[in-house]
Amino acid sequence: MSEVKQPADCVRKADIRTAIDALDEELLQIFARRQLYVRRMAEIKQHPDEAFDHERIETMVSAIRLRAEELGLEGDQAEQVWRTLIDWNVAFEKRTIAARLEVQD
Template identity: 90%
Template sequence: MSDVKQPADCIRKADIRTAIDALDEELLQLFARRQLYVRRMAEIKQHPEEAFDRERIETMVAAIMRRAEELGLEGDQAEQVWRTLIDWNVAYEKRTIAARLDAGR
């Protein structure tokens, strides 16, 4: 992102769009790396019900919201993004673990 302008230096919509596109690419790469850990977790867990840990989720979301607000991002926006991500990951783990167990029968 070295050729991307800082927000205050953007004078055209194209500058902002270029920066957002570059950030979106970085986010996709981070989400893809994160997914590798989710896949590994699904390999380690032994039962589909292990995929959902309410206490862990609520603790994590609260921490994400606090950190988001420290960074100037609305906590509600961060919460919505992370809950969507977590919901998908839980569903993925449940599906994956159940399929592995079915294959082993």
């Protein structure tokens, strides 16, 4: 793989694509690690209703949005990404917990 350049040092589209591809790989690895915690949370929670915590979600999204803006990222973009991630995680936890309870019955 080619060397990843800083944005200001990119003079060709290929330079930028290489950097974005490298960052995408890092993001995938981070999301995969995050998913391990979501899986563990689903093991710990006792009922599917525990998967959705409105107050926790809103607090988390607000903090993510603020931090994103501090970093120069559009708050709307960060919020949309995290809400999508959270929605998927809630659904995953609900399915996982419900399946576990079904097996226990």
